[in-house]
Amino acid sequence: MQLPAIEVDGLYFAYDKEYVLENINLTIYDKEYIAIIGPNGGGKTTFLKLLLGLLQPQKGKISIYGKEPSQAKNLIGYLPQQTNFNLDMPLQAKEIILQGRLSAKKFRFDKDDLTLLDEIAQKLNIAHLLHKKIGTLSGGQRQRVLLARALITKPKILILDEPTAAVDIEAQKEIYEILRNLSITRLVVSHDVNILLEGVDRVLYINRTLYIHDNLKLNIQKRDGHFCEMELFEELKKACIHD
Numbered sequence: 001m002q003l004p005a006i007e008v009d010g011l012y013f014a015y016d017k018e019y020v021l022e023n024i025n026l027t028i029y030d031k032e033y034i035a036i037i038g039p040n041g042g043g044k045t046t047f048l049k050l051l052l053g054l055l056q057p058q059k060g061k062i063s064i065y066g067k068e069p070s071q072a073k074n075l076i077g078y079l080p081q082q083t084n085f086n087l088d089m090p091l092q093a094k095e096i097i098l099q100g101r102l103s104a105k106k107f108r109f110d111k112d113d114l115t116l117l118d119e120i121a122q123k124l125n126i127a128h129l130l131h132k133k134i135g136t137l138s139g140g141q142r143q144r145v146l147l148a149r150a151l152i153t154k155p156k157i158l159i160l161d162e163p164t165a166a167v168d169i170e171a172q173k174e175i176y177e178i179l180r181n182l183s184i185t186r187l188v189v190s191h192d193v194n195i196l197l198e199g200v201d202r203v204l205y206i207n208r209t210l211y212i213h214d215n216l217k218l219n220i221q222k223r224d225g226h227f228c229e230m231e232l233f234e235e236l237k238k239a240c241i242h243d
């Protein structure tokens with residue numbers, strides 16, 4: 001039997017009076033790779049913040065490997081939207097990644113941390129970048145460094161909010177290739193539907209309510225080699241309703 005990683009039951013959330021998320025019910029299983037898509041303002045980031053325990057639902061329950069989100073923070077590696085990142089930090093990539101191993105109880109790195117750093121750097125193809133200042137890296141290189149920082153905590157779940165928003169197409173492909181090959185539970189919010197949909201197990205479409213789809217052979221045509229995002233949303237909604 002598949003092990004539930006994230007269970008969401010009757011979830012409602014409002015910042016103010018009006019619900020931004022309404023009656024969300026969902027189980028995500030261990031090691032699943034999930035894409036979260038939907039229009040701007042649809043509630044995707046809010047949903048991630050609820051999973052991370054940064055927001056509390058008005059109604060309903062979230063369970064992360066059987067724990068409340070506030071008790072499960074050490075199980076989740078999180079890569080937030082890139083805009084919050086300070087490029088002026090005079091730190092090397094290696095130092096940024098190793099920050100993931102520090103905590104209120106642990107102030108210094110040990111040999112195991114450095115071994116793990118080497119393993120992850122090989123896996124993400126960033127060994128040659130470890131001594132470079134973070135501000136001198138390209139957008140794609142920087143995202144791989146931040147991904148390494150999330151992974152060095154050895155999370156059971158990786159949550160990424162638009163990890164490829166500001167990187168070129170080649171770097172996007174590299175990042176999604178890495179994500180496809182990880183064997184942990186992964187949730188990725190993205191507008192890069194063309195690349196994202198190639199490898200995921202299921203798609204969540206969030207626009208106040210939730211639609212789930214697990215058959216990606218949708219009846220849409222690529223135009224000039226690309227899917228149209230709005231057309232994809234419409235097809236996905238229809239397909240979910242008919243399932």
Ligand SMILES: Nc1ncnc2c1ncn2[C@@H]1O[C@H](COP(=O)(O)OP(=O)(O)OP(=O)(O)O)[C@@H](O)[C@H]1O
Pocket residue numbers: 015016020038039040041042043044045046047
């Ligand atoms: N801190 C906040 N206070 C009040 N309203 C908020 C806050 N954060 C988000 N909202 C509102 O909640 C709704 C959902 O926002 P959210 O950021 O979750 O959407 P999203 O799907 O992630 O959008 P995008 O694709 O543009 O990032 C929007 O109407 C937004 O304006």
